[in-house]
Amino acid sequence: LAKTTQPISMDSYEGQEVNITCSHNNIATNDYITWYQQFPSQGPRFIIQGYKTKVTNEVASLFIPADRKSSTLSLPRVSLSDTAVYYCLVGPTSGTYKYIFGTGTRLKVLA
């Protein structure tokens, strides 16, 4: 089970780009990196998933260096509604894989 390390919390201001980095030094060859967002009293919501280099969708970008020992979630121009906890998870994309959640990063967006 790959262990992930993220900053506990981050503050940002509306309109800024936010980058959250996750360390996963013992990532395995068949592991993917997945990021989830969780609001209070809600289940985690899938944001983005990738294996290497860069992945972009309508809400975020994911940057993964060649050694894959870390990854960075980039949120462009955040708004107050992006205040949430962000979790980085690492593992194979098998339906039976048990994800182990780390602490996550508590992002607070200020006006």
Place this chain on the structure above:
Amino acid sequence: GAVVSQHPSWVICKSGTSVKIECRSLDFQATTMFWYRQFPKQSLMLMATSNEGSKATYEQGVEKDKFLINHASLTLSTLTVTSAHPEDSSFYICSASRPSGRALDTQYFGPGTRLTVL
């Protein structure tokens, strides 16, 4: 996208009673579902893996006789908290992986169930 639902969204019960929480995959079949518990300001803690047609697999420290899991069909898993006590009050979340036909399955989470035991 894939949708996982939970019912009820919140429940209040008296100490000593049992409470059943349902987890459904609405638009896909899930042979495996997962149950998590989350206390305030803490991360999700995996409780057990629910397997369709077979016994659930529990994580270390989770009492299988207290948290009964039944995965009766490919779209439904239930978690029953038996003889609930105030310390069982928590936010319970289920998840399921949607098969994509490729290697890239994605795990989707339900909205969670808030259990309060008085």
